[in-house]
Amino acid sequence: MDTVIAKIDPSKPDPEMIGRAGEIIRSGGLVAFPTETVYGLGGDALSENSSRAIYAAKGRPSDNPLIVHIADLESLGRIVVSVPDAAYALAEKFWPGPLTMIMNKSDEVPYATTGGLDTVAVRFPSDPVAQAFIRAAGGYVAAPSANLSGKPSPTSGKYVVEDMDGRIDMILYGDDSVIGLESTIVDLTGDSPVILRPGYITLEMLKTVLPDVSVDTALLADDDRTPPKAPGMKYRHYAPKGDLVIVEGGRDAVISYISEKLSADRSAGKRCGVIASTQTAPSYHADVVLDMGDASDHDEIARRLFGLLRQMDENNVDSIYSEAVSGEGVAAAIMNRLLKAAGHNRIVLGIDDK
Numbered sequence: 001m002d003t004v005i006a007k008i009d010p011s012k013p014d015p016e017m018i019g020r021a022g023e024i025i026r027s028g029g030l031v032a033f034p035t036e037t038v039y040g041l042g043g044d045a046l047s048e049n050s051s052r053a054i055y056a057a058k059g060r061p062s063d064n065p066l067i068v069h070i071a072d073l074e075s076l077g078r079i080v081v082s083v084p085d086a087a088y089a090l091a092e093k094f095w096p097g098p099l100t101m102i103m104n105k106s107d108e109v110p111y112a113t114t115g116g117l118d119t120v121a122v123r124f125p126s127d128p129v130a131q132a133f134i135r136a137a138g139g140y141v142a143a144p145s146a147n148l149s150g151k152p153s154p155t156s157g158k159y160v161v162e163d164m165d166g167r168i169d170m171i172l173y174g175d176d177s178v179i180g181l182e183s184t185i186v187d188l189t190g191d192s193p194v195i196l197r198p199g200y201i202t203l204e205m206l207k208t209v210l211p212d213v214s215v216d217t218a219l220l221a222d223d224d225r226t227p228p229k230a231p232g233m234k235y236r237h238y239a240p241k242g243d244l245v246i247v248e249g250g251r252d253a254v255i256s257y258i259s260e261k262l263s264a265d266r267s268a269g270k271r272c273g274v275i276a277s278t279q280t281a282p283s284y285h286a287d288v289v290l291d292m293g294d295a296s297d298h299d300e301i302a303r304r305l306f307g308l309l310r311q312m313d314e315n316n317v318d319s320i321y322s323e324a325v326s327g328e329g330v331a332a333a334i335m336n337r338l339l340k341a342a343g344h345n346r347i348v349l350g351i352d353d354k
Helices: 015-025 048-060 072-079 083-095 128-135 159-162 202-205 251-269 298-314 330-341
Strands: 004-007 029-032 039-043 067-069 099-104 118-122 169-175 184-186 196-197 243-246 272-276 288-291 321-323 346-348
Touching: 004 015, 015 029, 015 128, 015 169, 029 128, 072 118, 083 099, 159 169, 169 321, 196 288, 243 251, 243 330, 251 272, 251 321, 272 298, 288 298, 298 330
Parallel strands: 004 169, 029 169, 067 118, 099 184, 243 321, 243 346, 272 288, 272 321
Antiparallel strands: 029 039, 099 118, 184 196
16 A cells, blocks of 8 residues: 655645545545644544554554544534533543543444444544544544554654554654643543543643542553453553563662663673663663653653654664653653553662662
């Protein structure tokens, strides 16, 4: 398949190119497109065949639900049985933006889109290219991240091309994602709202609208036995090619532990990499040392994270050690992604005062 790669100016999207992308979706094809979180791989959300094509292009398990992207709040009425008051409250505060809500699906949404579930995950992105594209496509675009299944989510068009060139019809190549982590997912189908995937919209932010919202206790568990209610809950994601280990503890203890491991790995002939904060990166001697950003700037770390994992692949690194990111809110979302990428391979050291 010849993939059309269309460079798009987010400040002034080309109507002709957007219209062409929309026609591809309406005809059953697939288009990758930018959003504020990560790039998405879009198909017609109301078409069983389109959703199956998305799974095939990604190599994604078909029981892993897709998110339906809309471009106006009124579109909810067609794809859900009823819109809970909580959804309207969250939409008023956080839509358009990096928040996905799970509701009971209508018969319009095929089970191929929802991974066999009676619920549907819905998001209204804020990216102007995404909004124009969704409208041109008919208003309902099912889209997981635009990467091969298991690889780091793409926050740059170049990584979409790397994974999807020749596998889909078109790539809308815009700017790099401004957030860098996938959306927060909140389940509104139970007695009280539950966060199933952490993201840029944090627990603290959600509590300002829904005080009874809680976090799913299984978020940090390495459990593939439970059917996933949301994207990213079941399978390993975001994984680089090299073996990744997350190291958590006091600053000096982490530096010492990683340095010892680097020495042993080099002696074994391995090519080694480290992902570290701006403050500690100079302390490491590895084949590749990547700066994740200031340890206190979690927004910057989030923007860089998936790109850093991709860079490790570009550098053919065999073993990777990443410092943990401590804190709540966005920091917790970053750790969720790191642990998924590492297959929950984490070393917890003693906490010291340094």
